[in-house]
Amino acid sequence: MAVSLAHQMLFYTVTEDAFITYRYALNLAEGRGLVFNPGERVEGYSNFLWTVVVAIPQAIAGRGIMAVSIALGMACTVGCVVLAYLLTNRIVASAGSKSRAEVGRFGLLAAALTAVAGSLAAYASSGMESSLFTLLVLATCFAVFTDHHFTAGVLAALGTMTRPDGALVAVVVLGSLLAGRGDRVSRPRPVVLYTAGVLVLAVPWTVWRLLYYGHLLPNTLAAKSGGALGWQLSEGLKYFADFGLAHHGLLLVAVAGATVLALHGKAGPAASSKPARHAVWLLFTIAVAYTLFVVYVGGDYMAAWRFFAPVPPLLATATASATGIVLAGRATDRQDLEVRPTHQDAHRGLPLVTATLCLMSLLISVMAPRMAPLIHTGGRYTAALAEIGDWFHARLEPGTVISTVANGAISYNAGPEIVVVDALGLTDEHIGRQGTKDNPIHVAGHISNDWEYVVNERRPSLVIVTGRGYATSQPCAVDARYAGAFRHWVENGSYRTATFRRDGQQNWVVVYLRSDRFPDLRAALDGDPRFTYVPCPGQ
Secondary structure: OHHHHHHHHHHOOOOOOHHHHHHHHHHHHOOOOOOOEOOEOOOOOOOHHHHHHHHHHHHHHOOOHHHHHHHHHHHHHHHHHHHHHHHHHHHHHHOOOOOHHHHHHHHHHHHHHHHOOHHHHHOOOOOOOHHHHHHHHHHHHHHHHOOOHHHHHHHHHHHHHHOOOHHHHHHHHHHHHHHOOOOOOOOHHHHHHHHHHHHHHHHHHHHHHHHHHOOOOOHHHHHHOOOOHHHHHHHHHHHHHHHHHHOHHHHHHHHHHHHHHHHHOOOHHHHHHHHHHHHHHHHHHHHHHHHHHHHHHOOOOOHHHHHHOOHHHHHHHHHHHHHHHHHHHHHHHHOOHHHOHHHHHHHHHHHHHHHHHHHHHHHHHHHOOOOHHHHHHHHHHHHHHHHHHHHHHHHOOOOOEEEEOOOOHHHHHHOOOOEEEEOOOOOOHHHHHHOEEOOOOOOOOOOEEOHHHHHHHHOOOEEEOOOOOOEOOOOOOOOHHHHHHHHHHHHOOOEEEEEEEEOOOOOEEEEEEEHHHHHHHHHHHHOOOOEEEOOOOOO
């Protein structure tokens, strides 16, 4: 647990996307509904349960959304460590091991590997739902193994309410129950109880979503789907290859553990451990199915392989449990573990294997370019975007419509009085569901756009297209990624470029102001002492 907390602090950063959740939570807590812009019912989030939970302190005390999201994320990550330990102990003990110390070694192996899982630790303090989702997946498996099938169904439903990916986990668990635990013929009671547990939450939640938003699938999924399948799979395979290269130690050990368990399952002494082996195969199956799903959707643009956060804890628990089952089975066969040197050596080698894998994982977290370095770079971008949002909040009139492609920190800090149009459609229903799917910025999950609609129907007074906050030089040209989509509106005179220098530093931000409002908007923005208007050459 201490290692997990220290590992989390290595990354300690709130991510840009978390602020989308924060804006929804703020509007919910202050009575405007579960909306991004007041009056616009668009399901532009994919983490309902997380959003509602982090809104509670704001509703009660008028503050605390960010603080509670960070604390809860870190607590859930430590909870994953504890649950990996408990679940592994239960599985190994049920396989025939009688020694408490012997069982605990495998639980500690699972806990240690979960504590150093980089993707999980990276998003513990991010303000996002990854840790809660992972905890719910492990808790579902724990409930299934301990025969609390109704509870397992409720937990699976909560997982789906935390992330839509949870539906995949729920289906895999249902399949395992239909297949039976291996120690007896499959009975209908577990399946019925589990299904009832899922439906008791999933049905009312789905009905409410249909009535409130009018769609079965969230707008976020609609906005992120519909691209070219070949490109999507290519991006997903690259995503997995990068993740696999950084986590090759854990993946190799997991493959070895699954292979040994499969071979051991053919031996006679394994018969008594069939329920335990069934639980391990469930963990492995969820990890593999989830990995294939992430590859299919094309991965994610964020650092540290966010989408893969549940996979290392699942593999760690499954591998540690598989090792314990095999050694316990062999020891039971001989009835005398103490006098068998090979088993003594195997148990004594566990700390060395654990320490080696943990050290590798921690080094990856520190040194891999896509881990802590990129997380902290993203944190700097987010801080800059938040400052720009504060600037808009202070200087723009309530009701002003703006458009942005980085729809988190700017939107939340600008405040709910500023109407924000997400040019990539995550929180805009028209763009998300009817926009063009041509992937203008070549980033997985950001493929929807419709600039004609943005400019001519939403008519934002201000457009900002940066996702990185400040530039280091005066940015007088339209961002090349949007040149074909937005430069036209600048060149035909609908919008004019306005560049501002941050507080005398060489940090710049460019905004595009609607031409008919250029003088008053420029003057309003220039009135903030933190930002100084500097015309581009020729203006």
